[in-house]
Amino acid sequence: MSVQQSQTILFADVSGSTKLFETRGDVRARGIIAAVLNALTEVAHRHGGRVVKTIGDEVMCTFPGAANGLLASTDMQRRVKSEPDFLVENIGIRIGLHHGEALVEDGDVFGDAVNVAARMAALAKRDQIVATASTSSGITNAAGLRVRSIGTARVSGKLLPIEIVDVMWQEDVSHVTTVQRVVQFADAPVERMRLVLMYRGQAFTIDELADPFTLGREPGHSLTVDADWVSRDHAMIEWKRGHFVFTDRSTNGSWVAIGNEEVFVHRDVFHLRRSGTISLGQAPAAGPTDLIQFECR
Structure with missing residues (x-):
């Protein structure tokens, strides 16, 4: 309700x-x-x-x-x-x-x-x-x-x-200037964060202003991974408040590896950082050729 x-x-x-x-x-x-x-x-x-x-x-x-x-x-x-x-x-x-x-x-x-x-x-x-x-x-x-x-x-x-x-919020604000300023957003170019995804020879680049990047088995997704263990609508990557966020909404879950850390993400979210790999629907060892590589730039 x-x-x-x-x-x-x-x-x-x-x-x-x-x-x-x-x-x-x-x-x-x-x-x-x-x-x-x-x-x-x-x-x-x-x-x-x-x-x-x-x-x-x-x-x-x-x-x-x-x-x-x-x-x-x-x-x-x-x-x-x-x-x-x-x-x-x-x-x-x-x-x-x-x-x-x-x-x-x-x-x-x-x-x-x-x-x-x-x-x-x-x-x-x-x-x-x-x-x-x-x-x-x-x-x-x-x-x-x-x-x-x-x-x-x-x-x-x-x-x-x-x-x-x-x-x-500081107890002593005597050092704080009270001169009004106007926040500007469009006057100067701002370098955007980018996320690069690589899968089987394909490369995709997402930045802060991009639409959500969807992954799944069915055609029509930003990246289609045609495998039985991948859900039709498996996951999504989007920029949220300073981070690229990976959201799993699948049946079998996903594995995200960054360095020596490997995290199982199932119906949950995970902040992508630095570089690593994503495996949809099965543990990485089960299908190394199906790994999606990512790098934050």
């Missing part, structure tokens, strides 16, 4: 997680990120929030009101900066949030408010909280929150740019 509700959507993710995997190794890095997400979950619950899902190094939460979400966001930053284990690893997070109408369905949340909140998270830098101005309007004084305008930003699906603010 679907229900339309007014609520605050918050996205928080670990900044620089790719470097963390490179410097600490896959097992240690995954343990650190899990500890960070657990800490963020605790803070969300303390402010009346609900964790919708975690994907890789990111957590998505909902709150009944804007004040709940804003206060949770500042406490999340302070928690990360006060935890000794996180300080040793130089962990930082970035947060984006927006209050608006969202569609709640089977525990998940969809709609315009989610898209806007995700855009805010994409704009945020390490140790920063970015929110729409409408989310903070009228409640900052009562809640003891401080914000500064950082101009406007364009959001996909919106005709006009929207006002955005930086939510100040």
